[in-house]
Amino acid sequence: MRENYNVTIASSNKELSARERIKIKDTADALSIDQETAAENIEITPDVYALLDIHNEKSEDKDYRQLVIIDTAGEKWYTGSPSFIESFLDIAGEMEAEGSGEVYTIKAFRRPSKNYSGKTFLTCSIK
Numbered sequence: 001m002r003e004n005y006n007v008t009i010a011s012s013n014k015e016l017s018a019r020e021r022i023k024i025k026d027t028a029d030a031l032s033i034d035q036e037t038a039a040e041n042i043e044i045t046p047d048v049y050a051l052l053d054i055h056n057e058k059s060e061d062k063d064y065r066q067l068v069i070i071d072t073a074g075e076k077w078y079t080g081s082p083s084f085i086e087s088f089l090d091i092a093g094e095m096e097a098e099g100s101g102e103v104y105t106i107k108a109f110r111r112p113s114k115n116y117s118g119k120t121f122l123t124c125s126i127k
Contacts, residue, residue, distance in 0.1 A: 004057035010065070012050035013092065023076075024050045024068050030076040033084065033108050034122055041109040043127060045072045049092065051085070072103065081122040084108065091126050 007025045009016070016024065036042050049069040056062060067085045069077045079085065088106065095104050105127040110120040 006055045008053045010051040010053045012048065013046075013096065014048060016048070016050070020048065024048065024070065025052060027066065027068060027076070027078045030068065030078045033077050033079040034081060036077075037108050037110050037122060041107055043105050043107050044069055044075075044077055045103060045105045046070075046092065047072045049088075079122060084122040084124055087123045087125070091124070095126075 009021060009025065012024070033042070033044075046069050049067060052066045052068060054064050054066060056064075064080055065085070066078050066080045067088060069088075071077065091104070091106060095102060106124045107127045108122065108124045110122055113119040113121050
């Protein structure tokens, strides 16, 4: 483990094996939801997701949180957007509270910011 960089899983939607924990903590091969939504909306059907707490001495903000989603096709996605994370966890929580195991798809998209003229924020809704 690198001293200057540490990733821990704060929570996940299911019990993860060692292999799954290693895979979900490594975002080197993941697609950035922020970048992928720059040009168009995207759809993700979540299978596994986890909130990661990251400590990075070389980052301006040394401690931050990321959401990683592995979809049903095996593609890995990540974002640190608080607005997206809040919306996603609300949707996932409702779907899981029902206990039906129903597969669902979310649409990730950008909306104009009401607080910052000319800026957008990342969010999602159920499809």
